[in-house]
Amino acid sequence: MELPTQTFRVTRADLVRYAGASGDFNPIHWSDRIATGVGLPGVIAHGMFTMALVGRALTGWAGASDAVVDYNVRFARPVVVPDDDQGTEIEVSAVVREVTEEGLTRLDVTATCRGEKVLSQARATVRTPA
Amino acid sequence: MSLDPSFVGRSYPPTAPYQVGREKIREFATAIGATDAAYHDPEAARALGHPDVVAPPTFPQVLTMAANARIVEDPALGVDYSRVVHGDQRFAYTRPVVAGDELVCVSSIDEITSRGGHGFLTTRTEVATVAGEPVVTVWSKIVVRGEA
Numbered sequence: 001m002e003l004p005t006q007t008f009r010v011t012r013a014d015l016v017r018y019a020g021a022s023g024d025f026n027p028i029h030w031s032d033r034i035a036t037g038v039g040l041p042g043v044i045a046h047g048m049f050t051m052a053l054v055g056r057a058l059t060g061w062a063g064a065s066d067a068v069v070d071y072n073v074r075f076a077r078p079v080v081v082p083d084d085d086q087g088t089e090i091e092v093s094a095v096v097r098e099v100t101e102e103g104l105t106r107l108d109v110t111a112t113c114r115g116e117k118v119l120s121q122a123r124a125t126v127r128t129p130a
Numbered sequence: 131m132s133l134d135p136s137f138v139g140r141s142y143p144p145t146a147p148y149q150v151g152r153e154k155i156r157e158f159a160t161a162i163g164a165t166d167a168a169y170h171d172p173e174a175a176r177a178l179g180h181p182d183v184v185a186p187p188t189f190p191q192v193l194t195m196a197a198n199a200r201i202v203e204d205p206a207l208g209v210d211y212s213r214v215v216h217g218d219q220r221f222a223y224t225r226p227v228v229a230g231d232e233l234v235c236v237s238s239i240d241e242i243t244s245r246g247g248h249g250f251l252t253t254r255t256e257v258a259t260v261a262g263e264p265v266v267t268v269w270s271k272i273v274v275r276g277e278a
Contacts, residue, residue: 072220
């Protein structure tokens with residue numbers, strides 16, 4: 001079964017807010033000078049910010065904020081966030097791989113930005129509300 | 131870059147207890163745009179059976195990143211942090227993190243490999259309450275990019 005696609009907008013302001021809340025102040029997430037200096041096309045989103053947005057999709061699909069039991073991702077490609085008001089968008093979709101007898105649902109998740117996968121092997125197990 | 135594989139299995143001492151605050155959970159939830167009542171409103175969290183507001187699934191990064199800094203900054207291991215990118219991440223929950231938890235992290239090195247001139251380091255962090263109740267296990271793989 002395919003779950004409805006969810007879309008998340010990401011702007012530079014989001015990255016600044018996430019840096020503060022998470023404590024990850026790596027300058028590649030806020031300085032174009034430093035990001036391009038290490039060979040990136042520009043400022044990129046924290047991988048963990050992308051993972052957090054996909055986490056929102058998971059709890060949204062599950063219908064419960066505390067539903068996530070197991071969640072893993074591989075960061076395949078950076079999410080480049082331009083310095084403008086639009087930023088970029090991450091699209092998140094998933095298919096149900098298995099529903100266990102214990103009421104757990106295993107999902108295979110796809111996250112894309114500008115049509116390219118930014119995560120590979122993204123999987124989650126969520127508790128389905130009783 | 132190549133990392134010394136003899137570090138595999140090494141465990142680091144427990145961190146000082148981290149007090150999970152209600153406002154920190156709200157701040158983190160706001161930063162990721164999560165408006166779920168259970169992340170912000172203690173009453174809504176209690177209705178789900180939790181003692182206080184619940185943390186979003188990736189919240190433990192706030193603790194585990196600090197715990198793993200001791201590994202990444204261990205001069206004996208010699209990771210060049212400016213060449214580090216995040217490879218994989220996993221959270222396996224026993225129960226959600228809630229405000230009021232006092233959590234201790236014990237990190238260890240699960241795997242070190244080298245491929246194509248890059249080093250790969252997988253850490254595992256066991257996050258438990260000060261009373262020893264397991265809460266979540268967090269794996270993180272970083273890639274230390276080789277000099278091209």
